[in-house]
Amino acid sequence: MISNEQLDQYRLEGTRVRVIRDSDPANDVKGYVMAWDDQFLLIKKLNRRVLKLDRTYQVQPWEAERASI
Template sequence: MTEEQLDKYRLEGTKVRVVRDALEMNDVVGFVVAWDDESVLIRRPNRRVVKLKRDYVMVEASAPRPTLEL
């Protein structure tokens, strides 16, 4: 995920989905709040903030969920 994409999601208030593994229940859905070189902060609907690695797959929440190959 590039700096420009993260900034676009933050400024537009786009809800994103962070896919961490093959199980959909482990996805984090929310809004991009901030980021640095290694991590990104996502605000979930319950207003809690989650710090995640930028290595995870991140897509718009309205887009289909990508499948991860193990």
């Protein structure tokens, strides 16, 4: 699970992130960190929709090479 400090850094810097939900890259979510709590993470997608995702998913900057699960 990603730390609060890392999420806050992504939010403040406006870093576009990738949320890896499973082994298929087509299922990755691309967007910006909006808010979070102990269980969930809100990601604002590029089309301005907001997704509520489980915080246990892997989050990384979009520019970084996709990590394997």
